[in-house]
Amino acid sequence: MTLSFAAALLGELRAHNPLVQCITNSVVTNFTANVVLAIGAAPAMTDIVGEAGPFARVAGGVLVNLGTPTPEQRLAMEEAVAAANESATPWVLDPVAIGALPIRTALAQKLAPQTPFAIRGNASEILALAGEGAGGKGVESTDSTEAAAPGAIALAQRLNTVVAVSGPEDFITDGIRVIRVANGDELLTKVTGGGCALGALIAAFAAVRGTNSPVEAVAAAHAVYGIAAEQAAAQAAGPGSFAVSLIDALSTLTPSAISSEQRIREYAA
Amino acid sequence: MTLSFAAALLGELRAHNPLVQCITNSVVTNFTANVVLAIGAAPAMTDIVGEAGPFARVAGGVLVNLGTPTPEQRLAMEEAVAAANESATPWVLDPVAIGALPIRTALAQKLAPQTPFAIRGNASEILALAGEGAGGKGVESTDSTEAAAPGAIALAQRLNTVVAVSGPEDFITDGIRVIRVANGDELLTKVTGGGCALGALIAAFAAVRGTNSPVEAVAAAHAVYGIAAEQAAAQAAGPGSFAVSLIDALSTLTPSAISSEQRIREYAA
Amino acid sequence: MTLSFAAALLGELRAHNPLVQCITNSVVTNFTANVVLAIGAAPAMTDIVGEAGPFARVAGGVLVNLGTPTPEQRLAMEEAVAAANESATPWVLDPVAIGALPIRTALAQKLAPQTPFAIRGNASEILALAGEGAGGKGVESTDSTEAAAPGAIALAQRLNTVVAVSGPEDFITDGIRVIRVANGDELLTKVTGGGCALGALIAAFAAVRGTNSPVEAVAAAHAVYGIAAEQAAAQAAGPGSFAVSLIDALSTLTPSAISSEQRIREYAA
Secondary structure (H helix, E strand, O other): OOOOHHHHHHHHHHHHOOEEEEEOOOOOHHHHHHHHHHHOOEEEOOOOOOOHHHHHHHOOEEEEEOOOOOHHHHHHHHHHHHHHHHHOOOEEEEOOOOOOOHHHHHHHHHHOOOOOOEEEEEHHHHHHHOOOOOOOEOOEOOOOHHHHHHHHHHHHHHHOOEEEEEOOOEEEEOOOEEEEEOOOOHHHHHOOOOOHHHHHHHHHHHHOOOOOOHHHHHHHHHHHHHHHHHHHHOOOOOHHHHHHHHHHHHHHOOHHHHHHHOOEEEEEO | OOOOHHHHHHHHHHHHOOEEEEEOOOOOHHHHHHHHHHHOOEEEOOOOOOOHHHHHHHOOEEEEEOOOOOHHHHHHHHHHHHHHHHHOOOEEEEOOOOOOOHHHHHHHHHHOOOOOOEEEEEHHHHHHHOOOOOOOEOOEOOOOHHHHHHHHHHHHHHHOOEEEEEOOOEEEEOOOEEEEEOOOOHHHHHOOOOOHHHHHHHHHHHHOOOOOOHHHHHHHHHHHHHHHHHHHHOOOOOHHHHHHHHHHHHHHOOHHHHHHHOOEEEEEO | OOOOHHHHHHHHHHHHOOEEEEEOOOOOHHHHHHHHHHHOOEEEOOOOOOOHHHHHHHOOEEEEEOOOOOHHHHHHHHHHHHHHHHHOOOEEEEOOOEOOEHHHHHHHHHHOOOOOOEEEEEHHHHHHHOOOOOOOEOOEOOOOHHHHHHHHHHHHHHHOOEEEEEOOOEEEEOOOEEEEEOOOOHHHHHOOOOOHHHHHHHHHHHHOOOOOOHHHHHHHHHHHHHHHHHHHHOOOOOHHHHHHHHHHHHHHOOHHHHHHHOOEEEEEO
């Protein structure tokens, strides 16, 4: 069987164990680190001024997640982004809950033009960043993926990046191509950090993408994560056991399982 | 079957999915958010200056937990409390480990008179806030619920709030009524955040209490949480699996199960 | 059956429920607190300026873990170490990821000479502290335990402390004696905080060591933790369920199981 690009990239990730720096919110650091370890990468949550930049220079990928942006983290994020760009380290922006909240919204608007490898969020967050929405209900989306699609494409074109909108079917675009990933399970929305951890996986796949295009690396992360979620949901009694099984499933996923279970469709934007 | 007030309030909570802002300690943010999600509410851990206040204006309820009060969080707490009071958003105070520790004790004494919807803690924490004890052993209580009862009643009357003392049988009073809730399991004391997450549930129930009195909303949170703990303990092999099962149980609890399993007694104070 | 020192110390720990203060990184606070609770001690994550010192005076043991050292935590660590030393409270240093990262490396070099009860880390971290290595790959070791052994012995002699190097077989020395502990499971390296939580256990065992030598207390913590890991691994489907079972296993371990399952060897350094 020929492996899909998602399957092949999972094999690359396992072979290279990329170092993934996560500057992320205090709610999900533990879960995110365990997701990164389970998939076969090496997490490091280096998020202080004076270390965030040096680490971004040696990391394979960097996640910048705005969930609980303390003053120290905000400065560390800017330091990491500048260093990542100087070192050609791909970095991912997750503009958690922007829209109504003023500090993170301003920070997201400042960081987004600084050539992120990808921006991921729910529909409300992407619409807010695209300047087309007022934001969601806290960290929850109040807009549909479909409603966010035009804004996502425009944002990807304007910023020359990949934009990924999480939803029942994920929508991923680089402004030219559109890849939709239908893998996943609604239980992901019942575990805190269900979306945030995906941002770290995107950074991990970015680190090993090789000659694959960025939009494929981002789609691969979504497919792998979504397939693991489906496997976990099949044996979960609720969101608690789902989160545990998700970590287990990520650690045992094989590239061939990805090829056979992925539900990926592609269109022109 | 006529539903009890606790059962009815769980139905209300599920119907309205209230937004619960948690300014809480770094140890329990993840567990707390998952508890809030599992019961059917929407958590947001917005705890920075400049956002804590604006968020408190739109939240359904706010938790202020003093477990690891960094300077940033202390300022954010004061901002959130002021905004919550201006917006009539109910907020809950959890004075974790006050007594011997000077900074949080002073902060608790400053916040407590600012019309919280409820104050929850263990016996030692409530006695320390009532000015009658020296505090417990770190986060553990060294006093019994019975010993704290008079202080809790006096505190509720003085501050015109609801005071809840967690213990083998929880003691909840508004200074006039006393409700005791016997649901729960000792394993809750073996999971970090076992008490802290209850504070977030109180804020969630406060958000949907409707015409129920505050003391009933607080008691409902205790009963629902305690029943879930009993269900989880029945299939746990230790505190690790108990915490996982507790999240599962919270997500599957039904109002009718609450009516049949609750152990609530009421007295005059 | 005569109990081994590790078994006897577990009995002491259960009997005395020591208070363990953890100033640790944001990724592992929850897991660490649950590990400390499961073994039978009382965790408190008091890590702010103005409280870290007072708490260290009353705690049975203190962990200082440099994983995510915010400016506030760095000051709190220095305050706690000074107070611990004045009060003869044993404190444990975990120099997470030192070597390449400048701020924590400087802090570790400043704290290490201040009479810690023990220093624990992976081989790369211990080599970096001993001045013989460049540090590992983020939080992962790139050196073997054997390679770190001479540096560990020299460091223990120079600082008059116990140095513990985690690996497939743990290497623990006070500069005179060498104890190797072969208990454990590789899944510990797949759970974030697998090593960090051990630092808290060392502080707990230090609190109850009585007439046992420090090197024995440190070895006991390694053996107990490693045996629990073996039991957890026997029923885990991956790192997610392993972490849950590890907490369960720690809570049900008996001293007699330690005596029969421990794999401890001793040499002269």
